[in-house]
């Protein structure tokens with residue numbers, strides 16, 4: 086199975102900066118065999134999606150929005166449409182990132198509707214889950230993640246492809262990466278849980294302070310099928326190095 090390297094640019098990079106990143110990244114990729122064993126995805130901010138799509142048109146880089154609304158169109162001022170993202174060439178949608186959950190108060194039932202919409206368009210949701218530091222210290226990691234899976238994925242087509250990104254909130258943007266033992270333990274439980282829920286076509290990503298110097302070790306852990314990368318994916322060289330760690 087191909088490993089997934091997904092860049093979450095958050096609220097960074099203008100259309101021009103997105104074009105420059107893709108041009109620099111392409112020049113680092115020596116030949117097409119680079120993509121034989123990996124999928125490279127980029128989640129730009131909404132205003133840069135079209136520029137990114139055009140820049141990626143002749144490459145195997147895949148992309149999608151960082152968030153969508155649960156309806157395709159209508160009177161929903163300020164929201165973004167999955168259908169339009171798809172028309173721009175997106176195959177993936179990031180759903181439920183912890184910043185969406187924490188800052189914008191998004192809840193599992195809303196995320197569930199978005200996952201179903203993504204599947205109805207034959208797009209692949211990248212559904213984010215993860216615990217806070219307090220929850221980890223209180224030994225709640227598994228319970229919190231399982232609840233996010235049960236509620237976020239309730240009634241979701243178990244045959245359709247889904248990517249789950251496990252991102253401990255205390256490891257995001259903090260430089261404090263989860264230890265290999267913590268990642269191994271959580272991913273083992275998440276893998277079992279997804280299978281028990283009937284999912285047959287899923288991958289599990291780890292996210293939270295992934296950098297070029299810790300990527301190789303994390304990627305060796307069973308059930309780590311790739312990464313969701315924030316800060317270290319803003320620079321083409323550093324993202325490229327992470328993509329080369331398998």
Ligand code: PGA
Pocket residue numbers: 093252256257258259260292293294295313314315316317
């Ligand atoms: P980080 O962000 O790599 O900067 O920790 C990861 C994420 O928020 O997806």
